[in-house]
Amino acid sequence: MKSRLTRLFAAALLATFAASAIAQTVKVGVVLPYTGGGAEFAQQVDRGIQTFMKLNPKAFGPYKIEIVKRDSKNPSGAEAKTAVQELIVQEKVDILTGFIYSPDAIASAPLATEAKKPMIILNAGTAWITTLSPVISRVSFSMWHAGHAMGEAAAKNLKAKTAVIGYTDYPPGKDSLDAFKRGFEANGGKIIDEIPMAGPAQVPDFTPFFQRAKDKKPDVFFVFVPSGDHAVAVMKTYGALGMRKAGIKLVGPGDLTPDYKLQAMGDDAVGLVTIHHYNADLNNAQNKRFVETWKKDFGADSTPDFMGVQGYDGMAAIAHIVTTLKGKIDADAAINALRGWKYDSPRGPISIDPRTRDIVMNEYLSEVVKTRGRLSQKNIGVITAVKDMCKELKEGRCKQ
Secondary structure (H helix, E strand, O other), X not given: OHHHHHHHHHHHHXXXXXXXXXXXXXXXXXXXXXXXXXXXXXXXXXXXXHHHHHHOOOOOOOOEEEEEEEEOOOOOOHHHHHHHHHHHHOOOOOEEEEOOOHHHHHHHHHHHHHHOOOEEEOOOOOHHHHHHOOOEEEOOOOHHHHHHHHHHHHHHOOOOOEEEEEEOOOHHHHHHHHHHHHHHHOOOOEEEXXXXXXXXXXXXXXXXXXXXXXXXXXXXXXXXXXXXXXXXXXXXXXXXXXXXXXXXXXXXXXXXXXHHHHHHHHHHHOOOEEEEOOOOOOOOHHHHHHHHHHHHHHOOOOOOOHHHHHHHHHHHHHHHHHHHOOOOOOHHHHHHHHOOOEEEEOOEEEEEOOOOOOXXXXXXXXXXXXXXXXXXXEEEEEEEEEOOHHHHOOOHHHHO
């Protein structure tokens, strides 16, 4: 009788432990600008996260995911730092993610390092951010992915000999300047002017900057601005100044053609050539499923852009961490779990470079076309398995 009771007690204990393991919760702190000028960006990433959770309900295995959101508001880094402190100290999150703006990620990196919390970046594109801490990995992009590739394509594909560069004056803009310049000049092109165009917080009047570029009469005008309303203003100014008629081709990273703003750009955008890791018109099974679900859940006129897919892929990376570590999150182990990780994303195949902890992905050369009254991005070329060229070339702070 005693033996039977002992066995029953042991079985009950095992059941309790099993239930405890199954109910284990992993807390994920998400830092995004839910209010302010970046609210549309936050919405894109947030919807990407939601779409992953819906389409992949078993991705986290038996572990429960609790998402704790904090608003980073302005792109100065100060609000993001406060948000991260709250998530670490008060909410005791296991993983940090989000970070639209580079200053937000830069300000938050020391806190993640000190608290030993893995930090998965879903947007911020300044190349050297990942060198700030061994607990950072990035599933979005570096400005060098598209910038360097666009420099090469402008010279090789578009046969441009001269270029002017216009850029928003903050770290990602300076990265874009350096990246395009390196790629363009390495392929025989000449940069004849470099124009800083105000900061990211507010959309400036681009007219004086674009007039200066027009006066230089380059073959191409490479522009980097934060996506969204900045991009719409770029297209309006380009059209208003008649730069296309003057023979100046506008080129840039996909930040200039956010899918959810594309229709608002009008005919001024037709002919714009960009290179980026995602657009909603990519023809693959994962993307079709992603876009179809997005439109069903958020409205037929709603479209995911590159930030949306980055939110989706970020949750895929976090799911890989959680299941690999069996719900027990350790910063070093989490980052090691991502080294060499591969995933079939809506943007195509992606992986994490084991050496740099940065993403490796395709870059798609696209041209904006108008068909039956609607703008879309026609893919005219692809460069496969592109790494962050800043680190590959050991440029500037990427030497670390």
